[in-house]
Amino acid sequence: xxxxxLDKGWVELQDLLGDDLAIVNAARxxxxxxxxxxxxxxxxxxxxxxxxHGTPFEMVVFKFRVKxxxxxxxxxxxxxxxxxxxxxxxxxxxxxxxxxxxxGWRLQDTENKQGSKDTLDAESSxxxxxxxxxxxxxxxxxxRRALALGVAREQARLFLPGFAVYSTFxxxxxxxxxxxxxxxxxxxxAQWEIRQYAQAVWTIFREKLPWTAEIxxxxxxxxxx
Amino acid sequence: xxxxxLDKGWVELQDLLGDDLAIVNAARxxxxxxxxxxxxxxxxxxxxxxxxHGTPFEMVVFKFRVKxxxxxxxxxxxxxxxxxxxxxxxxxxxxxxxxxxxxGWRLQDTENKQGSKDTLDAESSxxxxxxxxxxxxxxxxxxRRALALGVAREQARLFLPGFAVYSTFxxxxxxxxxxxxxxxxxxxxAQWEIRQYAQAVWTIFREKLPWTAEIxxxxxxxxxx
Amino acid sequence: xxxxxLDKGWVELQDLLGDDLAIVNAARxxxxxxxxxxxxxxxxxxxxxxxxHGTPFEMVVFKFRVKxxxxxxxxxxxxxxxxxxxxxxxxxxxxxxxxxxxxGWRLQDTENKQGSKDTLDAESSxxxxxxxxxxxxxxxxxxRRALALGVAREQARLFLPGFAVYSTFxxxxxxxxxxxxxxxxxxxxAQWEIRQYAQAVWTIFREKLPWTAEIxxxxxxxxxx
Amino acid sequence: xxxxxLDKGWVELQDLLGDDLAIVNAARxxxxxxxxxxxxxxxxxxxxxxxxHGTPFEMVVFKFRVKxxxxxxxxxxxxxxxxxxxxxxxxxxxxxxxxxxxxGWRLQDTENKQGSKDTLDAESSxxxxxxxxxxxxxxxxxxRRALALGVAREQARLFLPGFAVYSTFxxxxxxxxxxxxxxxxxxxxAQWEIRQYAQAVWTIFREKLPWTAEIxxxxxxxxxx
Numbered sequence: 001x002x003x004x005x006l007d008k009g010w011v012e013l014q015d016l017l018g019d020d021l022a023i024v025n026a027a028r029x030x031x032x033x034x035x036x037x038x039x040x041x042x043x044x045x046x047x048x049x050x051x052x053h054g055t056p057f058e059m060v061v062f063k064f065r066v067k068x069x070x071x072x073x074x075x076x077x078x079x080x081x082x083x084x085x086x087x088x089x090x091x092x093x094x095x096x097x098x099x100x101x102x103x104g105w106r107l108q109d110t111e112n113k114q115g116s117k118d119t120l121d122a123e124s125s126x127x128x129x130x131x132x133x134x135x136x137x138x139x140x141x142x143x144r145r146a147l148a149l150g151v152a153r154e155q156a157r158l159f160l161p162g163f164a165v166y167s168t169f170x171x172x173x174x175x176x177x178x179x180x181x182x183x184x185x186x187x188x189x190a191q192w193e194i195r196q197y198a199q200a201v202w203t204i205f206r207e208k209l210p211w212t213a214e215i216x217x218x219x220x221x222x223x224x225x
Numbered sequence: 226x227x228x229x230x231l232d233k234g235w236v237e238l239q240d241l242l243g244d245d246l247a248i249v250n251a252a253r254x255x256x257x258x259x260x261x262x263x264x265x266x267x268x269x270x271x272x273x274x275x276x277x278h279g280t281p282f283e284m285v286v287f288k289f290r291v292k293x294x295x296x297x298x299x300x301x302x303x304x305x306x307x308x309x310x311x312x313x314x315x316x317x318x319x320x321x322x323x324x325x326x327x328x329g330w331r332l333q334d335t336e337n338k339q340g341s342k343d344t345l346d347a348e349s350s351x352x353x354x355x356x357x358x359x360x361x362x363x364x365x366x367x368x369r370r371a372l373a374l375g376v377a378r379e380q381a382r383l384f385l386p387g388f389a390v391y392s393t394f395x396x397x398x399x400x401x402x403x404x405x406x407x408x409x410x411x412x413x414x415a416q417w418e419i420r421q422y423a424q425a426v427w428t429i430f431r432e433k434l435p436w437t438a439e440i441x442x443x444x445x446x447x448x449x450x
Numbered sequence: 451x452x453x454x455x456l457d458k459g460w461v462e463l464q465d466l467l468g469d470d471l472a473i474v475n476a477a478r479x480x481x482x483x484x485x486x487x488x489x490x491x492x493x494x495x496x497x498x499x500x501x502x503h504g505t506p507f508e509m510v511v512f513k514f515r516v517k518x519x520x521x522x523x524x525x526x527x528x529x530x531x532x533x534x535x536x537x538x539x540x541x542x543x544x545x546x547x548x549x550x551x552x553x554g555w556r557l558q559d560t561e562n563k564q565g566s567k568d569t570l571d572a573e574s575s576x577x578x579x580x581x582x583x584x585x586x587x588x589x590x591x592x593x594r595r596a597l598a599l600g601v602a603r604e605q606a607r608l609f610l611p612g613f614a615v616y617s618t619f620x621x622x623x624x625x626x627x628x629x630x631x632x633x634x635x636x637x638x639x640a641q642w643e644i645r646q647y648a649q650a651v652w653t654i655f656r657e658k659l660p661w662t663a664e665i666x667x668x669x670x671x672x673x674x675x
Numbered sequence: 676x677x678x679x680x681l682d683k684g685w686v687e688l689q690d691l692l693g694d695d696l697a698i699v700n701a702a703r704x705x706x707x708x709x710x711x712x713x714x715x716x717x718x719x720x721x722x723x724x725x726x727x728h729g730t731p732f733e734m735v736v737f738k739f740r741v742k743x744x745x746x747x748x749x750x751x752x753x754x755x756x757x758x759x760x761x762x763x764x765x766x767x768x769x770x771x772x773x774x775x776x777x778x779g780w781r782l783q784d785t786e787n788k789q790g791s792k793d794t795l796d797a798e799s800s801x802x803x804x805x806x807x808x809x810x811x812x813x814x815x816x817x818x819r820r821a822l823a824l825g826v827a828r829e830q831a832r833l834f835l836p837g838f839a840v841y842s843t844f845x846x847x848x849x850x851x852x853x854x855x856x857x858x859x860x861x862x863x864x865a866q867w868e869i870r871q872y873a874q875a876v877w878t879i880f881r882e883k884l885p886w887t888a889e890i891x892x893x894x895x896x897x898x899x900x
Contacts, residue, residue: 017242017286017397026310026395029290031317031563052634058308059397061242061286065254070749070837071829080755083283083399085251090789090866092256100833108827113481114765116827124824131817135834138813142806149799152783152791154746154866158775159810162745162837170251172242172284174308174397184502191765191829256788277859295612296604299520305530315564315641325608333602338706339540341602349599356592360609363588367581374574377558377566379521379641383550384585387520387612409727416540416604467692467736467847476760476845479740481767508758509847511692511736515704533733533849535701542706620701622692622734624758624847 001207003200006193007101008166009067011200013208018060020045020211023175027056042211049215057176060209064171064201069100071163072194079181082173089167090154093147096140100164101132106192115189136161175209183220226432228425231418232326233391234292236425238433243285245270245436248400252281267436274440282401285434289396289426294325296388297419304406307398314392315379318372321365325389326357331417340414361386400434408445451657453650456643457551458616459517461650463658468510470495470661473625477506492661499665507626510659514621514651519550521613522644529631532623539617540604543597546590549614551582556642565639586611625659633670676882678875681868682776683841684742686875688883693735695720695886698850702731717886724890732851735884739846739876744775746838747869754856757848764842765829768822771815775839776807781867790864811836850884858895 002012024041027048028034035041048056068076077084105125106116120128139161146156157165173181182205184190185198202222206213217224227237249266252273253259260266273281293301302309330350331341345353364386371381382390398406407430409415410423427447431438442449452462474491477498478484485491498506518526527534555575556566570578589611596606607615623631632655634640635648652672656663667674677687699716702723703709710716723731743751752759780800781791795803814836821831832840848856857880859865860873877897881888892899 015242015247017240017288022240022288029310029393029395030313032312032393051639055308055310059288059310059395061397063242063247063284071832074745074749074752077749077752078759083280084753085254085280085284087257088255088789102830102833105821105824106827106830107825108822114763114829116829120824120826128821128824128826131820132834135814135817139810139836142810145806146780146803147783149780149795149803150782151795151803152781154789154791155777155781157746158777158807158836158839160838161814161833161835162839163835164833164837168254168257170254170284172286172399189501276864295524296607299524299527302524302527303534309528313564327605327608330596330599331602331605332600333597339538339604341604345599345601353596353599353601356595357608360589360592364585364611367585370581371555371578372558374555374570374578375557376570376578377556379564379566380552380556382521383552383582383611383614385611385613386589386608387614388610389608389612414726465692465697467690467738472690472738479760479843479845480763482762482843505758505760509738509760509845511847513692513697513734533730535704535730535734537707538705618704618707620704620734622736622849 001204003203005196005200006069007103008097009069009100009197011197011204012065013062013204014065014170015063016061016208020209022059023048023056023212026059027053045211046215049212049219054176057179057212058174060175062173062175062178062204062208064173064204065168066171066197067166067168068197069163069193070165070167071100071191072197073167073169075185075191075194076171076197079173079177081177081180082171084169084171086169087167089157089165090152093153094143094157094160094165098166099136099140099161100166101129101136112189116192136164175212178205179216182216182222186222226429228428230421230425231294232328233322234294234325234422236422236429237290238287238429239290239395240288241286241433245434247284248273248281248437251284252278270436271440274437274444279401282404282437283399285400287398287400287403287429287433289398290393291396291422292391292393293422294388294418295390295392296325296416297422298392298394300410300416300419301396301422304398304402306402306405307396309394309396311394312392314382314390315377318378319368319382319385319390323391324361324365324386325391326354326361337414341417361389400437403430404441407441407447411447451654453653455646455650456519457553458547459519459550459647461647461654462515463512463654464515464620465513466511466658470659472509473498473506473662476509477503495661496665499662499669504626507629507662508624510625512623512625512628512654512658514623514654515618516621516647517616517618518647519613519643520615520617521550521641522647523617523619525635525641525644526621526647529623529627531627531630532621534619534621536619537617539607539615540602543603544593544607544610544615548616549586549590549611550616551579551586551614562639566642586614625662628655629666632666632672636672676879678878680871680875681744682778683772684744684775684872686872686879687740688737688879689740689845690738691736691883695884697734698723698731698887701734702728720886721890724887724894729851732854732887733849735850737848737850737853737879737883739848739879740843741846741872742841742843743872744838744868745840745842746775746866747872748842748844750860750866750869751846751872754848754852756852756855757846759844759846761844762842764832764840765827768828769818769832769835769840773841774811774815774836775841776804776811787864791867811839850887853880854891857891857897861897
């Protein structure tokens, strides 16, 4: 299951440990009870979520493979409960098409000073898009030149438009920590780019843990579509 | 796969995410390389272990179900990188046979003041075993009496020989954290009881991650048998 | 600052890193702003709490020294974000008065199957208290006898009423994790004994982080007295 | 205590919880012992370190304020046991002099494919330095232009040489996790830039925890100067 994100990125589910029932069964170890059917299982899930019994949700682990630009990755990696393995740009060269090009420009939000809203007029957008392409090309050329001179990749990348550089990473994360990620990164206050990734993760989450997803969406007021 | 431990306990592997190759492949995301056969894969694993590249080992997650006495559980739960769900003795009654009875008595080690060594003579052992059985029976009787009077389980358990009480728990842990557990709990300085559990976990670990286990055993001087 | 808890326990603040302002100032690094007075600082604190900006609250670290019975410690240690050093009962003997004696008996709650409510009648209470004292004395005597025979402390403790054994521990925890502890352990669903400790911790928290405490209490509906 | 690093960065100790003795005293809670003088305290510290008793080292917490370029920060933030608050480039503009300019160029190491060694010849170095300055100026100009058009900071930064952008952050970390950071980031395999920061952190660590630093340096073969 692989979902395209932005112009060149994607989110792919590589592996999964457990399902909705694994959560229910982990919780049941508290009282050594057995399942009494789907309706009761779902009711228990809801109880767990509402009463902050978080550990059963840790019993499901997702392993994703993701390709994302640095501007997204640097926000993603702030989520500490989880495991990351990331493509090393000290080891691998950045290819010319490893750069994120937005398909539009968002205006600074003057109320939420961290955010954006509305879009730039068409004329300015065309202008900026052209400039970005030119800057990308020029940066990439100088990066290549530095490499050709023998400069280390770890240092030559100073020439690059770093926030735009795509890399691939693997992310293993339990469902509890994943819901925390979704709650923060599906939020309107999150940067638009990472929200697109969170949306892809959410699509996978809903498919794999439908009962948990339903409760989560209801409680955290996450739009179902 | 379920292994008996002590008089009434066990360790059972419930589920597993990944294998040796999952570790190798996670590491390879660093340079986007592909496998070049088992020999190279094992060499890479060794390199990762020796150079403290710990995160790829986090990509494998074991989920165990364990039955262990409190004296073991309280040491186990000190390992913070991992997830626990535990039978609640506020919720479930302790049954008469939910108590750990050792099959021998170890003497206080006077050098390692936390440890034990050698065993008690047969006569004293018989005596103590009889006393322990008597104490267990008496404690259990008073516990039952308190319950019969309506006292809450959470409080009635004060009557019990608490360190001996068996409970069941689920433990999800990644391979990196698991190796840390094994390193500390297979060690001669660990209490004999938890060492028996660590031995069972080690048996499962070796079967499921044979390449990693081999390197780990060699580097940490863990006895293979 | 040391607060007595239960019959023989206590909570003592040993050391503290930071204060309310340290939280505000950590948050301000986001936009490199400077304080604009107490009113604005408190408003910012509230904003952080309401919008789940948790990391600034991690910049304050409390170090407590606590004496608590096992039944409390085993619940406490489940809070993984924090550091514990605990008195070792493999190393130190349990003294005769290292046991928790409740000053009353709570009845099993039949609705909340993990909880208790109301108290046992006076007559049964007196009876049980006498039995508990007798059991404690007998267990302690057998524990001493085992030690006298040379049995290792780590094993001799099987004779003890383990859930009642007091031990001392040190706990370092940041304010974010501490609030999580308080939210769960001040709750009516938490066992009465650990609630007494949470209350003592809460008293210290309120004195040291008064602004944060006020917001926390309001948002989580924690009783101020 | 503030130490300059690279061309425009620094590491500053803002606050500190505990000292060498706090570690020793936390360990002593295990057996409720008292200090028997400096020589015994240091011996105990050594024992703790050698036998992997890590938790006492968690009882000391450093709080640093750091200014570092993105290329360093993105490696730093991979250390998950610790707390970060970081200047937001969604909130604050990147100023023209917020860019890291290396004072020389390192060649790609062909054996250690992640590393660098030796330096570029003088002529090529001059050329590249001139090109880097030109690229920085051009990128900054386009970034300013985008901002002038009203584009959101979070998106306008795509124009910037992202890996070179300096930001300020606060880092709270316990001594155990800090030693892990030092072990990995003082290593010759770490990127030269982060090694300069690790060196500054190490200077502060040695001054504040001299006993622990001495043992750590000896055991991990860290150069003292």
